[in-house]
Amino acid sequence: MTENTGGQPQRPYEHQQPIQINNHIVVVNQKSMLLAYVLWFFLGQLGIHKFYLGQVVAGVVYLALGVVGWATTFILIGWVPLGVLWILLIIDIFTIPGTVQRINQRGTTRYMA
Numbered sequence: 828m829t830e831n832t833g834g835q836p837q838r839p840y841e842h843q844q845p846i847q848i849n850n851h852i853v854v855v856n857q858k859s860m861l862l863a864y865v866l867w868f869f870l871g872q873l874g875i876h877k878f879y880l881g882q883v884v885a886g887v888v889y890l891a892l893g894v895v896g897w898a899t900t901f902i903l904i905g906w907v908p909l910g911v912l913w914i915l916l917i918i919d920i921f922t923i924p925g926t927v928q929r930i931n932q933r934g935t936t937r938y939m940a
Contacts, residue, residue: 893912
C-alpha cells in the first residue's frame with residue numbers, strides 16, 4: 828500500500844487482486860464494469876467492449892457487422908446488419924455485469940484451487 832498526500836492508504840493497483848499461493852503472491856487483473864460500459868457506449872459498434880472482456884470472436888462479429896453495415900447503408904442493405912448489431916448491443920446492456928463478474932471470479936478461482 829502506498830500513501831497519498833491526504834494520509835489515506837491507496838492501493839497501488841486498483842483493479843488487481845493479490846492472492847497468496849504457497850508463499851507466492853499472484854496478482855490477478857480484474858475487469859472493470861464501468862470501463863466495459865464506457866467502451867460499450869462509445870465504441871460498442873466496433874465491438875471494443877467485447878475485446879476488453881476477452882470475447883474475441885464476439886468482438887470480431889460486432890466489428891464485421893458494424894463495418895459492413897455502415898459501408899453498405901447507401902444501398903439500403905446495410906441497415907440489416909446494423910439492426911442485428913443494435914439488438915446485440917441492447918442485449919449487452921443487461922449481460923455486461925454478469926460477464927464481468929464471471930470473468931473476475933474465474934480469474935481468482937483459477938489460482939485458489
